[in-house]
Amino acid sequence: MTHDDMTAGAELRRDLTPTLLIGGEPEMGEGRAAPLLDRYTGAPIADLVAATPAQAARMVDAAWAAFRRGAPGPWDRGAILDRAALQVEAARGDFIAIMQAEAGFTAADAGGEVTRCVQTLRLSAEEARRLSGDVIPLEGAPGQAGRTAFTLRVPLGPVLAITPFNSPLNTVCHKIAPAFAAGNPAILKPASATPATACLLARILVGAGLPEGFLSVLLGGPAEAGLAMADPRVRFIAFTGSTEAGRAIQTQAGLRRTQMELGSIAFTILAADADLDRALPKIVGAGYRKAGQVCTSVQIVLAHESLRAEAAARLAELVAALPYGDPRAEGTVTGPMISRPEAERVERWIAEAEAAGAVRLAGGGREGAVVAPTLLDGITPAMKAGCEELFGPVVGVAPFATLDEAIARVNATPYGLATGAFTNRLDDAFALARRLEVGGVHINETSSSRVDLMPYGGSKDSGFGREGPHYAVREMTEERILTLTA
Known part of the structure; x- marks a missing residue:
């Protein structure tokens, strides 16, 4: 000090x-x-x-x-x-x-x-x-x-x-x-x-x-x-x-x-027609601010199988470049978590996900209460990072083949706070709005999109x-x- x-x-x-x-x-x-x-x-x-x-x-x-x-x-x-x-x-x-x-x-x-x-x-x-x-x-x-x-x-x-x-x-x-x-x-x-x-x-x-x-x-x-x-x-x-x-x-x-x-497990969906230049910086911003300790922080990116590899590779570059550590240092994006025990819990969840088959593309380290911004590929519902609220600076990537599959993945969790989706297809946008069991659906924004005048809240176990x-x-x-x- x-x-x-x-x-x-x-x-x-x-x-x-x-x-x-x-x-x-x-x-x-x-x-x-x-x-x-x-x-x-x-x-x-x-x-x-x-x-x-x-x-x-x-x-x-x-x-x-x-x-x-x-x-x-x-x-x-x-x-x-x-x-x-x-x-x-x-x-x-x-x-x-x-x-x-x-x-x-x-x-x-x-x-x-x-x-x-x-x-x-x-x-x-x-x-x-x-x-x-x-x-x-x-x-x-x-x-x-x-x-x-x-x-x-x-x-x-x-x-x-x-x-x-x-x-x-x-x-x-x-x-x-x-x-x-x-x-x-x-x-x-x-x-x-x-x-x-x-x-x-x-x-x-x-x-x-x-x-x-x-x-x-x-x-x-x-x-x-x-x-x-x-x-x-x-x-x-x-x-x-x-x-x-x-x-x-x-x-x-x-x-x-x-x-x-x-609570929440917040998803953001990248449809087959998603504009990655637009989507990926927003996902990084929403996944790692406040050290990922936001109910709507992007926890899982569901990427269409046709662009999953490109999205994961580009996200890895963006995440690896994020400055982290001292919150008083100029330019820091991800500061410490609220406590060392919470940071240690997130570190364990990362290790458990890797042991179960996830691939760490960026981050993963911890020093004190600071967890490096982390990106995991291959997150599944069998992993804690895929089925429980992580509440830390970790984003996972998982593929989907059809929009029905993506909707089912989101709805299968007990939570329903907010979901983001990037698509320019109007029919897909309305299908998501009608079928996702969440309090907010944000098209061409992340799950963490919120303006203070909007109604904000969830369904199911999200309240x-x-x-x-x-x-x-x-x-x-x-x-x-x-x-x-x-």
Whole structure:
């Protein structure tokens, strides 16, 4: 570790130590403590102290009291979110430095999080201002002359947002900004690996004018999240994480509403007519950013047998040329994974795939938490890398003969988040859109194509519900009908 690394760690420890937020007021945690680590150097950069049961209960109390008082009007909610967007942009450098440390992101990955967070805040501000219902034509029913009806969308109640390490800013924003746009208080439980980013965003939102009680930050792990979840006054649970954890949360949620964005095995299909000059750079970009730790990172490239050899050879050249390692070094594309144990797991999966017949065309090495960008050819469903979510900087290539075969391969997994496909045949594009059992089909884009205003979510074991401010606001509100008789 260099002197500059030590200085950066000391600055983070002094200025950005994660703290609880209880109804908008900062407070130190009083529960168990754990160090927050720099993902590349392994050095401690801050102390994370979890909430106690009493502190978690006070958060729910504050959220419930705020819900009962009522939110500011739609215009004011939009103005607060717009101010927060400006302040997030002004703090871009701080956010990038924090994410490089606690998440191991490169400057490009961290900067992308900031840009998208600003957009998500602005979209949520628009949704706050235009939240509306529908006019119901009651007079179209027999015996209903003189009656008028329309629907209102009203706040649902306190929202518990449980967010992951791999998008410590924008996914947090996708939960709490639509919650406030809808008029709901929120309790945020950020990933214990990356809490400082979320804490800075929370401080910005409070500084932008979020009223008392409308935001709390609950630090800790699953046990601390369970403290808030156990309270029936929490009306909506928004979770992004593993399918296994999602199942447990759904069981505890009971009849309460939830939004689940869970695991994935993301495919991108190269049809026989695919433009490789267009497709391959996008696949590399989508496979290795954030060290492959994205739910929609390209895990498997299904290449038509007529171009499989060319696609694999050209991908190997592109992957072998990717700079990797120190996320603070200029030009680094793939930084460290979130922990050394996770990197060791990915290293084992690579070795197991090779032992089962896969051919390593690029990468494969590991140093600490850094796994070299890796390309494997001949991935099959019998390998972990072909049937489980890999969540690391590894892309596999497999052939297919017909479009039916490719669709069957995607649909055979228990997941269904997103699939990319490169083809210029309109009939094939619509066949994929209709037959793939996934939440998003992206033609001439990869599985990782996402714009923050779109509905984003999956099917099957990838969960249900949709992110995207317009869609999330509707899920976090309740539709109420009002009828008037003349």
